[in-house]
Amino acid sequence: MNFKSLILLWLVSFCKLNAQSTIKSPDGKLIVSVSVSNGVPQYSAAYNDKMFIEKSPLGLKTNAGDFSTGLTLEKNGSQKTIDESYQLRNIKKSNVHYTANETVFSFTKDGRSALDIIFRVSNNNFAFKYKVYPQKETLSCVVQEEASGFLLPKGTTTFLCPQSNPMTGFARTGPSYETSYTLDDAVGKNGWGNGYTFPCLFKVNNSGWVLISETGVDSGYCASRLIGHENGLYTIGFPMPGENNGNGTAAPGIPLEGETPWRTITIGETLAPIVETTIPFDLVKPKYEASKEYQYTKGTWSWIMKMDNNTTFPVQKEYIDFSAAMGYETILIDALWDTQIGRDKIAELAEYGSKKGVGLYLWYNSNGYWNDAPQGPKGLMDNTARRRREMAWMKSIGIKGIKVDFFGGDKQVTMKLYEDILTDANDFGIMVIFHGCTLPRGWERMYPNYASSEAVLASENLHFGQQSCDNEAVNAATHTFIRNTVGSMDFGGSALNQFYNSDNIPNKGSKRKTSDVFALATSVLFQSGVQHFALAPNNLHDAPDWAIKFMKEVPTVWDEVRFLEGYPGKYAILARRKGTKWYIAGINAQNQVLKTKLKLEMLAPGTEVNYYGDDDQLKGKVSLLKINKSKEVEIKIPHNGGMLITN
Numbered sequence: 001m002n003f004k005s006l007i008l009l010w011l012v013s014f015c016k017l018n019a020q021s022t023i024k025s026p027d028g029k030l031i032v033s034v035s036v037s038n039g040v041p042q043y044s045a046a047y048n049d050k051m052f053i054e055k056s057p058l059g060l061k062t063n064a065g066d067f068s069t070g071l072t073l074e075k076n077g078s079q080k081t082i083d084e085s086y087q088l089r090n091i092k093k094s095n096v097h098y099t100a101n102e103t104v105f106s107f108t109k110d111g112r113s114a115l116d117i118i119f120r121v122s123n124n125n126f127a128f129k130y131k132v133y134p135q136k137e138t139l140s141c142v143v144q145e146e147a148s149g150f151l152l153p154k155g156t157t158t159f160l161c162p163q164s165n166p167m168t169g170f171a172r173t174g175p176s177y178e179t180s181y182t183l184d185d186a187v188g189k190n191g192w193g194n195g196y197t198f199p200c201l202f203k204v205n206n207s208g209w210v211l212i213s214e215t216g217v218d219s220g221y222c223a224s225r226l227i228g229h230e231n232g233l234y235t236i237g238f239p240m241p242g243e244n245n246g247n248g249t250a251a252p253g254i255p256l257e258g259e260t261p262w263r264t265i266t267i268g269e270t271l272a273p274i275v276e277t278t279i280p281f282d283l284v285k286p287k288y289e290a291s292k293e294y295q296y297t298k299g300t301w302s303w304i305m306k307m308d309n310n311t312t313f314p315v316q317k318e319y320i321d322f323s324a325a326m327g328y329e330t331i332l333i334d335a336l337w338d339t340q341i342g343r344d345k346i347a348e349l350a351e352y353g354s355k356k357g358v359g360l361y362l363w364y365n366s367n368g369y370w371n372d373a374p375q376g377p378k379g380l381m382d383n384t385a386r387r388r389r390e391m392a393w394m395k396s397i398g399i400k401g402i403k404v405d406f407f408g409g410d411k412q413v414t415m416k417l418y419e420d421i422l423t424d425a426n427d428f429g430i431m432v433i434f435h436g437c438t439l440p441r442g443w444e445r446m447y448p449n450y451a452s453s454e455a456v457l458a459s460e461n462l463h464f465g466q467q468s469c470d471n472e473a474v475n476a477a478t479h480t481f482i483r484n485t486v487g488s489m490d491f492g493g494s495a496l497n498q499f500y501n502s503d504n505i506p507n508k509g510s511k512r513k514t515s516d517v518f519a520l521a522t523s524v525l526f527q528s529g530v531q532h533f534a535l536a537p538n539n540l541h542d543a544p545d546w547a548i549k550f551m552k553e554v555p556t557v558w559d560e561v562r563f564l565e566g567y568p569g570k571y572a573i574l575a576r577r578k579g580t581k582w583y584i585a586g587i588n589a590q591n592q593v594l595k596t597k598l599k600l601e602m603l604a605p606g607t608e609v610n611y612y613g614d615d616d617q618l619k620g621k622v623s624l625l626k627i628n629k630s631k632e633v634e635i636k637i638p639h640n641g642g643m644l645i646t647n
Helices: 003-017 272-276 313-326 343-355 384-397 412-427 460-464 466-470 472-479 516-525 545-553
Strands: 020-024 030-037 040-047 050-057 060-062 065-067 078-087 095-109 112-122 125-132 140-146 149-151 157-162 182-186 196-204 208-215 225-228 233-237 253-255 262-268 298-301 330-333 359-365 401-405 431-434 450-453 531-533 560-567 571-578 581-588 594-599 608-614 620-626 632-637 642-646
Touching: 020 095, 020 112, 030 095, 030 112, 030 125, 040 262, 050 208, 060 125, 065 095, 065 112, 125 140, 208 272, 262 272, 272 560, 298 313, 313 330, 313 343, 313 545, 330 343, 330 531, 343 359, 343 384, 384 412, 412 431, 460 466, 466 472, 472 516, 472 571, 472 581, 516 545, 516 571, 516 581, 516 608, 516 642, 545 620, 560 581, 560 594, 571 594, 581 594, 581 632, 608 632, 632 642
Parallel strands: 298 330, 298 531, 330 359, 359 401, 401 431, 431 450
Antiparallel strands: 020 030, 030 040, 040 050, 050 149, 060 065, 060 140, 078 095, 095 112, 112 125, 125 262, 140 253, 149 233, 157 182, 157 196, 196 208, 196 225, 208 262, 225 233, 560 571, 571 581, 581 642, 594 632, 608 620, 608 642
């Protein structure tokens, strides 16, 4: 071989080792660049010529081979355009038109097909996943580590929820995504040493916002978290070995060929793309057909005010009457019904509720062998034969849904349990809420009978401690922009009791610091297709008539959402639409009064609207307001107060 040929061969090899390609969003504003440098794949992302993700690593390490180094990018990636429409009643937008550009980058190692990295880029969103190929006779592998990283620019601040230690918290049930967020913190940290739970929000200097999460997680993989490093790099972390009491592997196994879930990134110059994104659902498909048309409902539950001792027949019958009076379709009967009510009496309650148009959700302990939660019924949801027998009984008496609690972590074995419960429940026409659980990752579209998940510091903490009540507004203004942006959130809130106790007795239990208008506003701000509100029968006579009327009418499913104003942990103002009716809701967690002008483009000049507002003492009232020609409305929300506008 002559010298010129050697140079040519070297140049070809160099180009393969250092190739670069770009994928643009349909509107051309978001550009993702994929490159290979000395055999290491990496990517970066810019929006409107501003860098949001700097060059970050890609790749997988498996027991079938290390596919994070020594890789060669084969030719130009195959490209296609995605143009899909779908309908989904139980997310933030009922009709979705998804357009994106997809490129598949194929890599070899030592002359053998190693993996594809698949990128999808839509307006304000991009995602990637891996496809791993067989290696010689190896047709399965364990993914030991994922090299995927996210390098945020210098000066970025973080809005993150630290991952707790495994086997901590109540009855060693952690982690369950129930820790407090750190707001506007610096990069370069790693939470309490275990990284952070998805979703993860970042403010990139004055450029805008980045939301990182994942979707499409099912029994074929584990759920993941972000591990923080110095200088703004965050990488994918698998579950901790101690989760599930040490049972199950932390590293997921896949067949070959096999794929990973999608890593999702949403970028916006404002928070609007973060709040309005549908990327968790755009990238997945239903895993099975719905066995019937499921109903997304409003309901009540006694436990939030009355606790364990009142899971009794008379109290649950009272709550059936209360739901019927509110025009709600369900009640949730919480823990210990198996011993404090009994199956025969549950059947009697189901029959009584059916006559009043009120169905039952029943609570179950998921536990088999991974924590110490004692509440019953237990030992049923973790075993296929017992679970299906129990669900057959539920179907026979007309139970509408279940709430399954106390899961043990994010390992692949636990993801399989979630999927098995959902799949079996669908066979019997039963909807499923998860509690003490992981984040839903596209599950609204993947599992037609999926209702909602907790995965947040929810309303129970308001009952348990005054500090949670003191921080209620801050947390609500945080969840709106982080946790609730990627999936349904079973918060169980909107309490109208002033005190968290059975009969709203003054100075007994924790005291609510937020206003009644605030409570109503969160019923709009918090999105979940099924809602069991923290209302109580006494509210029919001790809450304002206008508040009860609103809570009777507020939807739980929506056709559209729009971000108007806000900042995580400070305040939030969103608009949601159901049919032709708009609900504009705002809350204020800041110590000073929030004064702002809202531009309400969705309302025509001359439209007469109801305006729910608070005075300085958090006393609410409703007044009529006419939208002017400029469509601007001046609003004022005091600390811990709220605002609502409905047409």
